[in-house]
Amino acid sequence: MSAPLVEMIGIHKHFGALHAVDDVSCELYPGEVVGVLGHNGAGKTTLIKILAGVHPNDGGTIKVHGRPVKFGSPRDAQRVGIETIYQHLALADNIDAAGNLFLGRELRTRWGTLDIHRMAHEAGKIIRRINPNFTQTHLPVRAMSGGQRQTVAIARALYFNAKILIMDEPTAALGPGETQIVKDLIMSLKREGIGIFIISHEMRDVFDVCDRLVVMKNGKVVGTTKVADVTEDDVLGMIILGKRPAPRAEASTR
């Protein structure tokens, strides 16, 4: 087995009296898709925001490519190849696809001004690679469908050569056809050796694309298991009861 892309060891996060993430450890390998599951408030979004550089962790260590890292802002996480696609997609509605794709990392001319024509060109190129039917990239995001917005968010991750991709509810706002496009894309990214964390409530999607699951409850990890070793009912039991299923899944952690 190759070396892990990401190791999170003993991560803690408090918000006042709330222990949102309590001694959580997990890792992610190249070409692996790991689902992070749990009820609302289980701590999964907080965990993922720590890895994305949005929240600093109060305790524990994050290693990327075996090296310990400390993130002060999302830019620090982006610099080591971590890209995040948020549930609400985190796009500015009033700006076009190129503007959103390059937000915070604009291409500039040698005068230091925005190179809007080159950004439009690059954005159009990468968006068409993902979704050839999507040509209206100059419109503000407000005018786009859920699938098109998702395409813009994914294009942002791809353009900046993500090695580690975090997807928060990637299929939540999508119709069946668009969900399939996103799933196909996840599988092709996986083949390229990118490691992916997915937060999802859609059990079917999780079983279709994930290799491994991390189930959380009340800020703690209930268990980590290979998808191949469990049924949907086992996983639901872990989410709801906060207990590991019958012994047959016991030996399945990596």
Add this chain to the structure above:
Amino acid sequence: MVLVLIAIWVVLDVLTHGLFLTPRNLYNLSIQTSVGAILACGMVFVIVARQIDLSIGSLIAFTGVLTAFAQVNWFEGHPTASWVLSIAIGLAAGIAVGMFQGWWIAYRGIPALVVTLAGFLIYRGAAFMLADGQTIAPLDETYQRLGGGSAGSLGVAASWLLGALGCTWVAWNVWNTRRERGKYTETPLPAWLDVVKVVLGVAAILVFVAVMVSYPDRRQLDENGNGPGMGIGIPVLLLILVVVVLSFLAHRTRFGRYVFAFGGNPEAALLAGINTRLLVVKIFVMMGILSGIAAVITTARLNAGANSIGQLAELYAIAAAVIGGTSLAGGVGSVPGAVVGALIIWSLDSGMVILDVGSAPRQIIIGLVLIAAGWFDIAYNKRHSR
């Protein structure tokens, strides 16, 4: 909006029997509008970023009194240094106030409405104390030219030169956009569209300059009442500079891009790693600088610094920005739109003065126009959101 402005001009010209569209009235209108338009341009950035600034009228009074105070009390007898340094001091005060307000808003989380409402009280009080309630006058003669008074214009030759520069820029801009697009796309915009853009832009500039130079300069008239024209007023020149710089910031720099992104979705801007707090401080610093410039024009025009100047300036700036298409929901607005909004307000005002409408009904009518603009904003947003 430009069409609305033209319609207003035509109607006012008919109602005043041709008194509205005269070089004399249009020159005065251009001077009257420039202060409000400068402030409205800055207010576009403030409102686009989902903030508000109610303090600018009081800030104009404070920086204006400070500038006049410094000129009269500290630099008396130094003709050049006096107006240059006093302006620098006024602008520095504007920057400091902008940092102060921006810090409370961005780093301490107090709503902009509260902080700038406090500023509304504080700075006019400070202006009164600094001037001891007195009017500070007279001011330096060179300084007075900045107000657009009797010697406050560029003259004929410089005005045409500026017009020629403007025409060149319009043509270059259209050509350059075409060239840049051509690098990446197979289907450039139709050539006739670019030609129309250049022709309209050049025509507007040339007509404007022609009108400004045909208003005769009263100081240089011969016995028949003929003489060289005034040309473009210096306050208008300052407005043009502000529009150019702010439009450039809005469209071609990271700062402008982030202001719009933050207004469209503050969380998205934060998650993209943008320092949104510093961004808000920068916006209020910019508004402070523009208030300082507005104070210079106002005091130069009055030839005095007084704590009563700039009253209601914040509300007219907001009104002009909104009439010009800036949405109070944030994320949407344009600098040229704000100039058109300001022109609509001051055109109505000046036209009604000629028609001998009292100040009370004038306020009512401008208020109604503001409601119409707000209604248009809502109707437009309904049509464009799903």
